[in-house]
Amino acid sequence: MSFREPVAPTLAPQAGRESNPNPSLRVSGETQRPAPRGSALNAAGGRAAARTGEGHRPFVVAIDGPAASGKGTLARRLAERFGLAHLDTGALYRATAVLVLEEAGDPADPATAEAAARRIEPLLLSDPRLRGDAVAEAASVVAAIPEVRRTLLAWQSDFARHPPAPARGAVLDGRDIGTVVCPAADVKLFVTATTEARALRRVKELREQGAEAIYENVLQDLKTRDARDSERRAAPLAVAPDAELIDTTTLDADAVFERAVRLIAGTLEEREWQQ
Ligand code: C5P
Numbered sequence: 001m002s003f004r005e006p007v008a009p010t011l012a013p014q015a016g017r018e019s020n021p022n023p024s025l026r027v028s029g030e031t032q033r034p035a036p037r038g039s040a041l042n043a044a045g046g047r048a049a050a051r052t053g054e055g056h057r058p059f060v061v062a063i064d065g066p067a068a069s070g071k072g073t074l075a076r077r078l079a080e081r082f083g084l085a086h087l088d089t090g091a092l093y094r095a096t097a098v099l100v101l102e103e104a105g106d107p108a109d110p111a112t113a114e115a116a117a118r119r120i121e122p123l124l125l126s127d128p129r130l131r132g133d134a135v136a137e138a139a140s141v142v143a144a145i146p147e148v149r150r151t152l153l154a155w156q157s158d159f160a161r162h163p164p165a166p167a168r169g170a171v172l173d174g175r176d177i178g179t180v181v182c183p184a185a186d187v188k189l190f191v192t193a194t195t196e197a198r199a200l201r202r203v204k205e206l207r208e209q210g211a212e213a214i215y216e217n218v219l220q221d222l223k224t225r226d227a228r229d230s231e232r233r234a235a236p237l238a239v240a241p242d243a244e245l246i247d248t249t250t251l252d253a254d255a256v257f258e259r260a261v262r263l264i265a266g267t268l269e270e271r272e273w274q275q
Helices: 040-051 071-082 090-102 110-118 122-126 133-142 146-161 177-181 195-208 215-231 253-274
Strands: 059-064 085-088 169-174 187-192 244-247
Touching (some): 059 071, 059 177, 059 253, 071 253, 085 146, 090 110, 090 133, 110 133, 110 146, 146 169, 146 177, 169 177, 177 187, 244 253
Parallel strands (some): 059 169, 059 187, 187 244
16 A cells, blocks of 8 residues: 655644643553663663653554554564653544444534543543454544544643643654644654554454454455555654665564664664754
8 A cells, every 4th residue: 555645734633722632641651651671761871761751751652553563562672772751643533433433423424523532531541442343434434524633632742741640751753743743743753564564363263262354354454444544634654754664564663673783772872962
């Protein structure tokens, strides 16, 4: 598949809120702990860790990519390794979809979808219902609505600017993090793989969970969702010009993780020298 050339952000981050609106949000369990001992933050950036505390801009890692590219797992592992908070931004769109579907509403209706986006509670983000295929499909429908994106943008940019303590920074993964939500992120990664490789992974994952999965159906669902995410007018899936592209088609998760760790550790070191 191909992704659009980087586009100018269509939604400006909303200013105004002073602190993370969701301090109780359970962002990856690890994020509530200080940077793990021996982590690259300590090893490569111990002083950087201290400097990113009070009075310093949080360190932000933006990870974008299509469905089933492995970006979610990578984001969680990186957050744990570097003691950063993690926000799976897809969960916000999925939660919006769950609320719409719960009321038998139409996910394509802007007023219904926007009202649902405003009602999201932090607890909903870890609801198992978010993981269903019908919800994924509806999520990509609500995600194409500019009013929904605007509502959820405030949540995401606040999280990046004010990660829950004690994290000194944040990892956000999604579709438009490097282009719209956090255009000034310290590190931007775009994680991708061929549609076929992603479909195979998704089938394996579903079967491991005991669900039935037919490769052709999963492949078709991914193609539909990729097309909708890449072709929409509002903040489409796109590679930021300054993003590091990581093609995971022939790389295993550990190799991808190590490559990202090296990149982040290097940036942390540079940032330390600049401060
Ligand atoms: O990443 P995940 O598969 O959970 O995302 C579900 C849907 O939410 C995506 O297909 C996409 O339409 C939407 N999304 C988005 N922007 C983000 C994250 C997710 O449009 N930053």
